[in-house]
Amino acid sequence: MAKTPLRNKASSLLTDGFLFVGGAMVALLLVWALFSFVNPNPVPNPNFSSLATDPKTTVSELFSAQDCAEDTQGVNLSHDPPAPTFYDDPNLSYSIEKPIKNWDEKRREWLKHHPSFAAGVGDRILLVSGSQPKPCRNPIGDHLLLRFFKNKVDYCRIHGYDIFYNNALFHPKMATFWAKIPLVRAAMIAHPEAEWIWWVDSDAAFTDMEFKLPLERYRDHNLVVHGWPHLIYEKKSWVSLNAGVFLIRNCQWSIDFMEVWASMGPQTPHYDAWGKTLKSTFKDKIFPESDDQSALVYLLLKEKEKWADKIYVEGEYYFEGYWLEIVGTLNNLTDKYVEIERGVRRLRRRHAEKVSEYYGELREPYLKEAGHGRGSWRRPFITHFTGCQPCSGDHNQMYSGDTCWNGMQRALNFADNQVLRSFGLVHPDLLDSSSVSPLPFDFPG
């Protein structure tokens, strides 16, 4: 069943934006080409021979064997001492139906035995996503899911995050939107080295490859969702937040919270009763089944004292954003970013993909005026295709299939252009993923 998005102003204005894409990209290419002639400011040529005094030395010989035994994060992947940990306790279960106690202590104990993971543990993120075990009914559904998955892999590679994409049902009765809860819970146990599990729906795409979660802001919270407090507490709307993207801390609080959250799910004898309760609580909820999103809003409303102080309702930026209000702005955003780069030579410097975060930070001062979220000219962080149902094809009837399809193409190609740039390519037409052009680079004159 399709979830109805909150703001459904299907404006025909948005489709006008599509016409501008080709023009904008041509302009972008021209600007890049022109850069080579206009900026006289030289960056010193690197001395490649200074890499090694002996030019026959290979790069790997420059580094010790010990460096090579560690992965890029400096963690030891071949160390698991015999001292027992929670993994050796036969009573500990991955199942959402079996409670876990003292998880924080168990995690800490594991980290003690795996000291190479201790450094940086507070910021370590595992991104989790997934889709159904079977082929999609929509003939192009699997292609779309592949591109959405590729987009997540790109984002994670650029930021050094791990990713788990799942196609198995972790609880036979918890399908569709309930499937993520037992999966996230199992991911916590499988990844004690990760402080955060970041669930991102399969129909959501990163559209700002540089932006990083402001983890410092969430220091005192355990769950982060995108939403609007007045719609939760005053309007009592089931779409006052979106449960398709959330960040949850790997801790006992989260294990307990997910147990309560899951208790409204289809695996319980109370499922039908919860459906009625949720439908009567939220006047705008039209379908009778209990769903994960209404259940989450319900817990915020009815068990506020118990949970709300640890739940951060993020409304400042597109922690996830409704695609229909985003896709029409993407070509204008491209222009804005080109305009910034035109004035700042170091932002245009060719660089290794691995150091992309550095260039993201360099860009920040020039985005100060951009704002965040709706109406901003900053790249939206995550664009969520709520209601488009790429896999089944059963999109919400308030949009045409073409609107969904074109929107996904534009967002995915917009994101891909940020990735391909490190490989010297660009999609000149956001609506045509098969077209690519070489990206002219801007070398010092």
Ligand SMILES: *[C@@H]1O[C@H](CO)[C@@H](O)[C@H](O)[C@H]1NC(C)=O
């Ligand atoms: C480049 O580095 C090598 C080795 O460090 C040095 O001998 C050489 O003089 C350098 N060349 C230039 C142009 O700086």
Ligand SMILES: *[C@@H]1O[C@H](CO)[C@@H](O)[C@H](O)[C@H]1NC(C)=O
């Ligand atoms: C990783 O752990 C293994 C097994 O304990 C050990 O032999 C190896 O030296 C460790 N590697 C590093 C780089 O510390």
Ligand SMILES: *[C@@H]1O[C@H](CO)[C@@H](O)[C@H](O)[C@H]1NC(C)=O
């Ligand atoms: C596992 O659970 C059983 C039954 O609840 C209990 O008797 C046993 O002591 C537990 N074992 C451990 C290692 O905690």
Ligand SMILES: *[C@@H]1O[C@H](CO)[C@@H](O)[C@H](O)[C@H]1NC(C)=O
């Ligand atoms: C894009 O920019 C043009 C020119 O500044 C403006 O007229 C138009 O309204 C913008 N479109 C959107 C969707 O923001």
Ligand SMILES: [Mn+2]
């Ligand atoms: Mn979704």
